[in-house]
Amino acid sequence: MTRSDFSRQSLTTLPNVLTYLRMATIPIIIVLLSPPASVKSLNVAFVLFILASITDYLDGILARRHNLVTSFGKLIDPLADKLLTSAVLIMLIALNKVQPWLVFLIIGREITITGLRSVAAGHGLILNASRMGKNKMISQTVALSLLLLAIPDLQPFLDGLGLFVLWVSVLLSYWSAMGYFVSFYHEAKKQEQQRD
Structure with missing residues (x-):
């Protein structure tokens, strides 16, 4: 990363601000899901997770459409995704879901x-997100949304469907x-071979 990647202008682009907002929802979601969590x-x-997931979709589109793709954005965006999904998954353990x-x-x-992508980057290799990886992310988002949604009369159905879709995301992952x-x-x- 160059010095320009850490300039104020680069750090405060709209796609990066959306990523920061996504990260800001994580502690709030953790507090909301702390047992015993009410309906x-x-x-x-659930609503915060959906909104955060929408910002993930939007920041990529905005970055590409307005030529705002930065090395910092490429680093922070997937990190924010992983932190958000990991936080929700860990809190769902405590809720026995x-x-x-x-x-x-x-x-x-x-x-x-x-880790693999970091090693690859260290050798000048870029491993771009695959179509299968994107499908995994979509199915994981759907699964976690279903597991978060609380409708008492439909709870067994929502939890069962959520777990099924989560297993699909595991296979895809x-x-x-x-x-x-x-x-x-x-x-x-x-x-x-190019070096030889």
């Missing part, structure tokens, strides 16, 4: 792929993880 607090957390080992599978995968490792292997091999 009202679950639904407020998901099992701890399932949350470990999801967060463990995210840490592994973040490990499938996309394999794609990242294969891509890293091919890119590293290509770079090695």
Whole structure:
């Protein structure tokens, strides 16, 4: 990252401000989901999570459309996503909506792929988000939204459907993880051949 990536103008672009707002919802959501969470607090957390997820969609569009893509934005945007989803997943454990080992599978995968991308970047290789990775993110957002939504008469249905979609996102996440490792292997091999 260059010095210009940390200029005031770069740090305060609209896409980055939306990312900061997304991160600001995390402590509020954690407080709302602290047990014993009421129906009202679950639904407020649900609305905040939906709004935060919309900012994730919007900041990417705005950055590309108005040529506001920065190295800092590329770093902070996925970090904000991972922090938000991890916070919600961990709080759902305390509410007995998901099992701890399932949350470990999801967060463990995210840490592994973040590490792989960092290693790749250190060697000048860029591993762009795959279509499968984006599908994983969409299914994860839908799953967490369903698990947060509190409608007492429909709760067993919402929780069951939420868990089913969460499992779909886990399968997609490990499938996309394999794609990242294969891509890293091919890119590293290509770079090695160019040096020879």
